Amino acid sequence: xxxxxxxxxxxxxxxxxxxxxxxxxxxxxxxxxxxxxxxxxxxxxxxxxxxxxxxxxxxxxxxxxxxxxxxxxxxxxxxxxxxxxxxxxxxxxxxxxxxxxxxxxxxxxxxxxxxxxxxxxxxxxxxxxxxxxxxxxxxxxxxxxxxxxxxxxxxxxxxxxxxxxxxxxxxxxxxxxxxxxxxxxxxxxxxxxxxxxxxxxxxxxxxxxxxxxxxxxxxxxxxxxxxxxxxxxxxxxxxxxxxxxxxxxxxxxxxxxxxxxxxxxxxxxxxxxxxxxxxxxxxxxxxxxxxxxxxxxxxxxxxxxxxxxxxxxxxxxxxxxxxxxxxxxxxxxxxxxxxxxxxxxxxxxxxx
Amino acid sequence: xxxxxxxxxxxxxxxxxxxxxxxxxxxxxxxxxxxxxxxxxxxxxxxxxxxxxxxxxxxxxxxxxxxxxxxxxxxxxxxxxxxxxxxxxxxxxxxxxxxxxxxxxxxxxxxxxxxxxxxxxxxxxxxxxxxxxxxxxxxxxxxxxxxxxxxxxxxxxxxxxxxxxxxxxxxxxxxxxxxxxxxxxxxxxxxxxxxxxxxxxxxxxxxxxxxxxxxxxxxxxxxxxxxxxxxxxxxxxxxxxxxxxxxxxxxxxxxxxxxxxxxxxxxxxxxxxxxxxxxxxxxxxxxxxxxxxxxxxxxxxxxxxxxxxxxxxxxxxxxxxxxxxxxxxxxxxxxxxxxxxxxxxxxxxxxx
DNA sequence: GTGAAAGCGCTAACAG
DNA sequence: CTGTTAGCGCTTTCAC
Numbered sequence: 001x002x003x004x005x006x007x008x009x010x011x012x013x014x015x016x017x018x019x020x021x022x023x024x025x026x027x028x029x030x031x032x033x034x035x036x037x038x039x040x041x042x043x044x045x046x047x048x049x050x051x052x053x054x055x056x057x058x059x060x061x062x063x064x065x066x067x068x069x070x071x072x073x074x075x076x077x078x079x080x081x082x083x084x085x086x087x088x089x090x091x092x093x094x095x096x097x098x099x100x101x102x103x104x105x106x107x108x109x110x111x112x113x114x115x116x117x118x119x120x121x122x123x124x125x126x127x128x129x130x131x132x133x134x135x136x137x138x139x140x141x142x143x144x145x146x147x148x149x150x151x152x153x154x155x156x157x158x159x160x161x162x163x164x165x166x167x168x169x170x171x172x173x174x175x176x177x178x179x180x181x182x183x184x185x186x187x188x189x190x191x192x193x194x195x196x197x198x199x200x201x202x203x204x205x206x207x208x209x210x211x212x213x214x215x216x217x218x219x220x221x222x223x224x225x226x227x228x229x230x231x232x233x234x235x236x237x238x239x240x241x242x243x244x245x246x247x248x249x250x251x252x253x254x255x256x257x258x259x260x261x262x263x264x265x266x267x268x269x270x271x272x273x274x275x276x277x278x279x280x281x282x283x284x285x286x287x288x289x290x291x292x293x294x295x296x297x298x299x300x301x302x303x304x305x306x307x308x309x310x311x312x313x314x315x316x317x318x319x320x321x322x323x324x325x326x327x328x329x330x331x332x333x334x335x336x337x338x339x340x341x342x343x344x345x346x347x348x349x350x351x352x
Numbered sequence: 353x354x355x356x357x358x359x360x361x362x363x364x365x366x367x368x369x370x371x372x373x374x375x376x377x378x379x380x381x382x383x384x385x386x387x388x389x390x391x392x393x394x395x396x397x398x399x400x401x402x403x404x405x406x407x408x409x410x411x412x413x414x415x416x417x418x419x420x421x422x423x424x425x426x427x428x429x430x431x432x433x434x435x436x437x438x439x440x441x442x443x444x445x446x447x448x449x450x451x452x453x454x455x456x457x458x459x460x461x462x463x464x465x466x467x468x469x470x471x472x473x474x475x476x477x478x479x480x481x482x483x484x485x486x487x488x489x490x491x492x493x494x495x496x497x498x499x500x501x502x503x504x505x506x507x508x509x510x511x512x513x514x515x516x517x518x519x520x521x522x523x524x525x526x527x528x529x530x531x532x533x534x535x536x537x538x539x540x541x542x543x544x545x546x547x548x549x550x551x552x553x554x555x556x557x558x559x560x561x562x563x564x565x566x567x568x569x570x571x572x573x574x575x576x577x578x579x580x581x582x583x584x585x586x587x588x589x590x591x592x593x594x595x596x597x598x599x600x601x602x603x604x605x606x607x608x609x610x611x612x613x614x615x616x617x618x619x620x621x622x623x624x625x626x627x628x629x630x631x632x633x634x635x636x637x638x639x640x641x642x643x644x645x646x647x648x649x650x651x652x653x654x655x656x657x658x659x660x661x662x663x664x665x666x667x668x669x670x671x672x673x674x675x676x677x678x679x680x681x682x683x684x685x686x687x688x689x690x691x692x693x694x695x696x697x698x699x700x701x702x703x704x
Numbered sequence: 705g706t707g708a709a710a711g712c713g714c715t716a717a718c719a720g
Numbered sequence: 721c722t723g724t725t726a727g728c729g730c731t732t733t734c735a736c
Binding site for chain 1: 577
């Protein structure tokens with residue numbers, strides 16, 4: 001394991017000059033720089049991260065805090081961040097807080113304080129005020145992904161607009177009986193964004209002059225399985241909606257599968273729209289608001305690196321909204337005419 | 353940011369003693385230890401990872417190399433590793449190699465050499481001999497997850513047995529016309545394990561006295577979407593199998609959805625079995641060999657930590673096989689009797 | 705533009 | 721059991 005002293009010796013310069021040449025910080029003549037780089041390459045020199053970090057205070061390492069990596073959105077965001085960082089020579093430290101109750105505590109009051117991180121990307125993290133203060137207290141740049149975090153720069157889609165867009169698509173098709181599958185707030189893995197998708201739903205409903213039926217706003221948990229069960233109950237009831245807006249594609253697909261299992265045709269008997277752009281939506285022809293989480297992650301990482309390059313001058317706190325793409329496929333259509341409704345024999349689904 | 357000198361001063365001991373008390377390495381009297389811990393807590397002391405790492409050579413940091421984190425198996429493995437490490441106070445550095453062609457190169461010849469890692473967990477990584485040598489050359493313990501890596505300790509299921517188990521289930525039900533959806537080898541994201549699942553398929557077929565039809569061994573890519581398309585082609589052909597063994601649950605679900613879209617009933621017209629234990633299998637009643645990747649990840653991490661605790665004495669290279677669970681649900685049944693075959697009007701599906 | 709020297713904050717001999 | 725003393729390998733003033 002060659003050290004910088006070996007490199008310096010081979011290039012016949014001091015370690016100081018070698019360091020300057022290798023890092024690009026500080027003046028070095030082109031000729032010496034060339035000699036040093038050659039020596040470094042010849043020896044296969046790789047600087048010790050610990051030594052460099054200790055001496056300089058910079059670690060070339062970004063911390064990513066995420067509720068879990070085995071959920072679609074988080075996985076995609078982490079992928080986006082990881083690839084951006086890998087390109088730029090930065091390490092990525094991953095902290096998952098969703099697993100056990102005290103992991104989040106531990107991460108915030110121990111892991112993040114080890115001075116190993118140049119910056120932090122909290123993903124869809126719901127923090128108490130105290131916790132947010134702790135995060136800020138590490139004195140490093142922060143860029144969040146997902147929900148907006150007061151006081152810090154964040155990257156994400158406009159949740160409310162996405163919800164309104166999806167819902168407006170349904171009302172525009174003429175649907176008047178629309179249910180909404182939202183996701184409950186789980187203290188362990190809060191996404192900090194559901195509320196506003198629901199807000200968009202409510203706004204679009206109001207704008208179409210429709211009333212939101214409380215019993216048709218159903219809390220699920222972002223998973224396909226739970227949504228399947230809830231949609232089955234919803235759609236098996238005597239009165240059922242002609243359309244469902246699910247706050248995630250996985251829940252939307254669960255709804256489609258539930259409808260199919262009840263003998264309902266999509267979109268003939270039921271229209272379904274989701275949010276995400278999940279690969280799963282493809283085979284069932286799901287209409288959705290695609291949100292490209294990789295890009296969000298990559299964007300957050302890029303902003304952070306940019307800040308670090310400008311010597312840590314933090315951008316002013318704000319939410320950077322990234323664009324979504326409305327993908328119309330075959331799960332949405334005009335509502336069935338009252339005469340042609342469904343193969344089920346239940347009472348007329350036309351509500352009050 | 354309190355340093356160990358502050359702690360030592362407050363506890364009225366030397367920094368050496370403070371270090372010993374805090375790390376548990378070296379002798380300290382109970383009384384002084386208590387004083388040091390109290391002082392540390394009072395000051396909110398968190399040791400600098402860089403300084404500790406530089407001085408000791410240990411970084412309390414494990415590197416995880418994974419093709420990507422946005423695939424079910426990898427995400428679950430990473431989750432398992434992450435939680436185990438978080439519990440033990442270890443950091444996790446994540447490297448994704450699947451994104452761009454040279455990321456794997458970069459990780460192997462730069463990132464891993466920064467002396468920031470105490471150990472490495474390569475997940476389902478397919479390496480050339482040279483690359484494997486590089487990995488070993490970092491001189492740190494290695495425990496792989498997924499496919500077996502010659503020369504290193506690995507944790508994973510018995511792929512061949514899993515394939516044979518799934519296939520044997522089908523032959524046991526009386527199926528004679530069985531297709532297999534396998535996953536091709538992609539140089540960027542190789543899983544290093546598909547071959548053996550297919551090997552299990554072939555063995556079970558042979559044991560049942562059945563011939564493997566080459567045109568019924570179909571290469572897909574582990575994704576639901578691709579499997580859906582290939583299954584549709586397979587099942588729309590004049591002669592079709594009565595059962596499909598898919599090498600992953602996502603591919604199995606794709607097959608089920610394709611069958612449904614063709615008007616085939618599962619399991620009446622077609623039995624489908626997968627491998628994984630993917631959540632998605634639940635709502636479609638998929639019979640599968642569950643493999644619990646979180647446990648595999650956690651196990652690998654635990655073994656690594658154990659090695660590090662024993663001062664790096666590496667366990668002898670071998671493959672540790674973890675148990676699978678065969679979950680029978682509703683996607684498999686006895687094959688249809690020739691008379692009752694399907695609603696499709698095509699030629700008799702009974703082969704040869 | 706370059707080198708000498710002083711640390712970064714902690715750990716690990718080595719004495720005592 | 722505890723303190724003193726060197727570093728770990730690099731970066732960074734500060735002179736020149």
